[in-house]
Amino acid sequence: MKKIIAHVDHGKTTLLDQLLKQSGTFKKHEEKIDRIMDSNELEKERGITILSKHTSIIWKNYQINIIDTPGHADFGGEVERILSMVDSVLLVVDAYEGPMPQTRYVTKKSFLYKIKPILVINKMDRNPIRTDWVINKVFDLFVNLSASDEQLDFPIIYTSALLGTSGEDPNNMQKNMIPLLNAIIKFTPEPKKSKNNFFQMQISQLDFNNYFGMIGIGKIQQGKLKKNQVVSVLRDKKKIYTGKINSILKFYGLEQKKTETASAGDIIAITGLNNISISDTICDPEFLCSLPKLKIDKPTVNMFFCVNQSPFCGKEGKNITSRQILERLKKETVRNISLKVKETKNSNVFSVSGRGELHLSILLEQLRRENFELEVSKPKVILKKKDNVLTEPFEIAILDIKKNHQGQIIKKIGELRGEIKELTNQENDRIQIECILSSRSLIGFRSEFMNITSGSGTFFSSISHYGPIQKKQFGQRKNGVLISKNTGIAVSFSINNLQNRGKMFISHGEKVYEGQIIGIHNRSNDLTVNCLTGKKLTNMRASGTDEAIHLVKPIKITLEYALNFVNDDELIEITPNSIRFRKLYLKESDRKKAKKEKKIYYYN
Incomplete structure (x- = not known):
């Protein structure tokens, strides 16, 4: 089993594209597309890998199982949950940038499992490049991570994933990936096989479809598995239940194919066991021995997800109740193991913890696309x-x-x-x-x-x-905001007059409600304004012409911008079509009262 790890945008997925194409995975008539493994809609839009994905290639009668992992630290849980299946890693590093913060993070995790790396210096087509400097930086990184002598003696392969070239010598590159494939076969140890013939595997990933139901994915650690075999499910060293395997699926290229049997070293997907979780051990009923639980780092950022209680609630989304939101969040925690969800004293508010702002913003974007409406608070670091x-x-x-x-x-x-x-x-x-x-x-x-x-x-x-903890207060915005005084439709005449006060979030014709934040104030205080009043009309003609109204383009609100923007007394309203800012208390009198009483959170 081979895993590809690297920093964001260092070429993991593009490199895997070339390995799949040049190993003969695709037939002549099949369409060859870029970023094959980034099949998720959000991955394609953002150009990043979010979920770990399995594939396999056949080269010189060897089956090479490969996992493409995310490069962003916010998705570190995707890396951690598959480490127990890995025999070696391809550490992909940019030929100019060298190792970056996320490179350090994923390499540290792989070293905990005593995995030996193969260094792949990618983007050799760049100008300039500094390969000697990159190698020294990688060596220094390994030393700082207390690498063993065997790990420090790492092989080096130079590649250009974009051009499909590779070689052991940067000055003598071949126009194919054969040197890299040969290095994988040469330096990757064979899967460890136990003398014990009893079946044992650990679930490292879950999937679901309407035909098979729950699908458990993992690597067989020992023994063999047959279709319709009876197995036991162990969780935290305790037997949960005994069930039967309905079907076994193996990974071949981009496809999953049914098979009758599988043996130690194979990565398979199994069906028929519905009550399973990541880290569960599946074993022979006569050999009830659980594998060590997967070590997953705890979340670092916390937010509150609330039922949408703005005046525009239910106008754009379909899933708006607390029951629907909680069910969806609990469903997400089954696959997304670095996400934690807790209920609060307020039945309409849920505490959600993740690895970072990007981790939580991806979840929020998925909820938007599934027609959910909700409000979220400012992200807070977990102490x-x-x-x-x-x-x-x-x-x-x-x-x-x-x-x-x-x-x-x-x-x-x-x-x-x-x-x-x-x-x-x-x-x-x-x-x-x-x-x-x-x-x-x-x-x-x-x-x-x-x-x-x-x-x-x-x-x-x-x-x-x-x-x-540092004593200084961080994270509060310096500028105040412009707050709508009434509910209605914003008009260009009022917005034009307000542009001198600050930058706007709204444009002409948009519906706004009382307490909605419509712009950023130039000064540090909040200002309640009227954006609904049009120009007064009379039957008297002016001697001159009216001044033309020139509206500045409003600030585009993205989820990442929104999470960074809000203060403690504000919420982000998220719907399938809109992202709005609002004050926690919509009425100005309530805000003044809360400020006087120093009361902020209504969800505590």
Whole structure:
């Protein structure tokens, strides 16, 4: 079993595309598309891998099982749950950028299982490249992660996934992937086979379809499995029940094919067992021995998901009740093991915890597309107590920016109590800043970073460690907001007059309600305004002409922007067609009363 790990946008999925194409997986008449494994709609739109996916290729009479894993730390649970199935990893690194924060994260996890890596230096078609520097950086990373001597003696293959070339020598590349395929066969150990003939496997992934029902996916650790065989399901070392395997599916290229038997080392999908969870052990009833439970890191960010209680509730979505929302969230936790859902004292509010803002925003986007309506609070970092000391998560961040933005960014890092570890000059008048920042300070910083760098900077981070909590208050927006005074339809005349007060979220003809946030105020205080009043009309003609109304294009609200924007006393209203901001208390009198009583959360 081979796993491909890498940082975001270093070419994992493109590399797997080439392996599938050049190994003869596709027949001549089949259409060859890019990013074959990113079959999820959101993956195609965003250009990132969200879910781990299995495939297999046949090369020189060897069956090579491969898993394409996400590169973003927010989807680390997808990496962690399949590590027990892996015999080796392909560590894909950009030929210029080298190892990045997420590279460190996924490599650290694979080293815990004593897996030996094969280093793949990708994007050799780039200009410039610095392969020697990249190799030294990878070696330093392995040393910092306490790699063994065997892991430090890693083979190196140079590739260009885009061009479909590879080689052991960067100056002598072949126009195919044969050197990489040969390296996989040479350096990947054979699956460990136990002398014990009793069947045993662990569930590492769940799927579902209307024909088969629940599908459990995992690697057979020992023994053989036959169709219609009776097996026992173990959870936390306790027997849950005994059931029968209805069918066995093996992965061949992009397809799943039925088979009568499977043996140790095979990755299979089984049906017939409905009450199963990730990490369950499936074994022979005569051999009730559970495998070690999969180690999954705990969530770092928490949000509250609430039933939509705005005046526009139910106008755009179909699934709006607390029962429908809770059922959908619980269904998500079955597959998404790094997500945690808890009910609160308020039956209309649920506490949802995940690995980061991106992890939760992907979930919210999926709910939108399934016709759900809901409101969510500002993301909050989860704090921990260690030795009676309150600690918070810190992240290692790498910022790649133009030199003319250096002063502003370094000043901002100082304001956020960040610690700069390294500052490196890059090509094309750019610099790279490596720093340590608390996760609290990063909420809201990403959007500000893009504004400072005018969209030219890149920002990557992953969890580094938990440390004593910083006393400074982070995450609250400096600017106030413009709040609608009444419910109705916004008109261009009023919006034009309000543009001097700040930037708008709405345009002419949009429906707004009392308490909805319609713009960002230029000053630090909130301002309640009227955006519904049109121009007063009379029967008197003016001697001159009326001034033309020029409306500035409103700010486009995305889920990521929304999660970074809101303050503690605000909510994000999410529907299939709209994303709106609103105050927790819609009436101005209620807001003044809550401020006086210092009351914020109605869901506590």
